[in-house]
Amino acid sequence: MESASWADILAQAIFHTLVASLFVEALVRSWGVREPRQRMALRLTALGYPLVLFPALVALFPARGEEGFREELALFDARSWETVRLLGVGLFWWWLTAFAAVGAALFLMDLWPVLRGRGRRAPAGELPDPASAAVLAAELPRAAAALGIPEPPLVFLGRDLPVLFCTGVRRPALVVSRGTLSRLDRDELAAALAHELAHVAGRDPLKSWIVMGLRAVMFWNPAFQVVSRALARDAEWLADERGAAACGDRLALASGLLALHRATAGASIVPRSLPFAAALAEPLARVRSHDIEVRCRRLLDGAPARLPYGGARVALAGGALAALLFFVV
Amino acid sequence: MGAERANGAGVEIARMLATLAYVLAGTAAGIAGLGALPRVLAGDKGPHRAASIQEAERRLGARILLPGYYPERLAWPPAEIHVAGGRHGSVRLAFAARDDGGAGLELIAAVEAGEEIAPALLADRTVLAARPTVVGGHPATLASVLVEGAPWQELSWTVNGRPVVLRTQGDLDELVRIARSLHGVSGR
Numbered sequence: 001m002e003s004a005s006w007a008d009i010l011a012q013a014i015f016h017t018l019v020a021s022l023f024v025e026a027l028v029r030s031w032g033v034r035e036p037r038q039r040m041a042l043r044l045t046a047l048g049y050p051l052v053l054f055p056a057l058v059a060l061f062p063a064r065g066e067e068g069f070r071e072e073l074a075l076f077d078a079r080s081w082e083t084v085r086l087l088g089v090g091l092f093w094w095w096l097t098a099f100a101a102v103g104a105a106l107f108l109m110d111l112w113p114v115l116r117g118r119g120r121r122a123p124a125g126e127l128p129d130p131a132s133a134a135v136l137a138a139e140l141p142r143a144a145a146a147l148g149i150p151e152p153p154l155v156f157l158g159r160d161l162p163v164l165f166c167t168g169v170r171r172p173a174l175v176v177s178r179g180t181l182s183r184l185d186r187d188e189l190a191a192a193l194a195h196e197l198a199h200v201a202g203r204d205p206l207k208s209w210i211v212m213g214l215r216a217v218m219f220w221n222p223a224f225q226v227v228s229r230a231l232a233r234d235a236e237w238l239a240d241e242r243g244a245a246a247c248g249d250r251l252a253l254a255s256g257l258l259a260l261h262r263a264t265a266g267a268s269i270v271p272r273s274l275p276f277a278a279a280l281a282e283p284l285a286r287v288r289s290h291d292i293e294v295r296c297r298r299l300l301d302g303a304p305a306r307l308p309y310g311g312a313r314v315a316l317a318g319g320a321l322a323a324l325l326f327f328v329v
Numbered sequence: 330m331g332a333e334r335a336n337g338a339g340v341e342i343a344r345m346l347a348t349l350a351y352v353l354a355g356t357a358a359g360i361a362g363l364g365a366l367p368r369v370l371a372g373d374k375g376p377h378r379a380a381s382i383q384e385a386e387r388r389l390g391a392r393i394l395l396p397g398y399y400p401e402r403l404a405w406p407p408a409e410i411h412v413a414g415g416r417h418g419s420v421r422l423a424f425a426a427r428d429d430g431g432a433g434l435e436l437i438a439a440v441e442a443g444e445e446i447a448p449a450l451l452a453d454r455t456v457l458a459a460r461p462t463v464v465g466g467h468p469a470t471l472a473s474v475l476v477e478g479a480p481w482q483e484l485s486w487t488v489n490g491r492p493v494v495l496r497t498q499g500d501l502d503e504l505v506r507i508a509r510s511l512h513g514v515s516g517r
Binding site for chain 2: 023026030074312324
């Protein structure tokens with residue numbers, strides 16, 4: 001019966017994370033949370049649930065696994081699905097296998113581009129031509145100063161394909177190509193650089209690798225994979241907001257985003273070392289177009305307001321989730 | 330100005346809590362619905378644990394057959410009570426010895442005449458040997474069985490049309506006396 005108890009815990013972790021993510025999404029929409037930091041804090045509650053609260057629940061309350069609790073107190077008992085049989089096998093096992101397979105597929109979809117790019121050499125930096133060097137020398141220090149960070153190292157690519165991203169965990173660097181400089185006007189370039197520097201200021205390359213590591217641990221958990229992706233989009237949104245605030249021109253950032261997106265749609269992207277950037281760049285072109293559209297709309301809408309009692313909302317969401325899921329076995 | 334601000338904060342807090350309450354209630358209702366669905370799809374086959382004889386009778390909607398003779402060595406109330414088969418289904422009472430090392434006893438019965446005992450209550454068992462016998466003038470079968478690997482003596486017959494299975498890991502005479510007492514016949 002040892003394997004059965006592990007299956008129970010696995011099923012609970014999957015179902016709890018699913019409920020936690022749906023619950024948090026419902027709260028984000030019902031409360032009207034529009035500020036990216038507050039959205040991320042709430043979504044981190046769902047993401048942290050299977051990592052922190054669920055193990056604590058299992059370790060501190062072993063009686064939840066006993067028959068009496070399942071019979072008398074539990075709101076939901078995953079094992080009860082074993083009584084409904086399909087092809088001679090209980091639905092409990094069908095659900096467990098299907099959810100774990102979906103989780104693994106979602107993880108592999110994002111891991112595959114990272115693994116594929118692993119063998120390739122990182123793009124070598126070149127000396128910028130005088131015109132590009134002059135533009136960068138004028139815009140980069142200004143953007144860095146506006147964000148209150150030191151100017152990061154620059155990797156210049158002398159190619160016509162538009163490339164602009166930050167990379168590197170310990171010492172993030174900015175990668176920019178001649179194609180980017182030629183496609184953006186000065187205001188758009190300043191805004192786009194501020195967006196990338198906002199990623200550097202937030203140490204997003206490091207955070208994205210940490211989340212990727214946690215996703216590897218939770219590869220069998222589909223809701224965890226989906227919430228991780230939502231968090232990556234929130235990080236982009238946050239960088240948009242910080243970048244727009246730093247450059248002071250939301251329209252220029254939206255315009256720059258569109259210009260770069262149009263230029264790269266359908267083109268082969270330079271391999272990147274960031275898991276989420278790589279994951280979102282190539283296989284999900286349609287989703288990416290939609291994401292760009294949403295980001296542009298948000299930039300046109302103006303800066304989102306913070307809701308009051310942000311910390312209390314996160315605490316209430318976490319407490320309510322723990323209380324509710326105590327009765328789900 | 331201050332009162333207006335306090336009022337605004339109060340409204341915001343109330344709105345926040347009300348929203349949390351309805352999202353929580355909606356989520357709980359959805360989870361409970363999912364939890365109840367297997368019973369709807371597969372029928373309520375159980376078994377389900379009951380906390381007391383009274384609760385089991387309430388769930389079954391019928392009185393449970395109890396022996397008139399109850400040995401001193403067994404503890405009361407039953408250590409475990411399970412019901413299965415929905416209303417007018419079956420019950421299993423597991424009695425434990427007062428001292429932990431003593432032999433246990435199980436009484437499994439349908440509560441309606443002519444009904445079968447719910448299969449969910451009859452744990453996987455292997456019949457090693459069986460012979461016909463009589464309990465209070467009624468035909469019965471006495472069998473040696475293995476239940477989850479453990480040897481039991483098992484008596485099965487009907488009481489007023491209700492199938493009954495009585496198992497013990499102890500004395501056979503005691504088993505027969507308990508069985509006879511279910512017909513209102515003195516155990517002695």
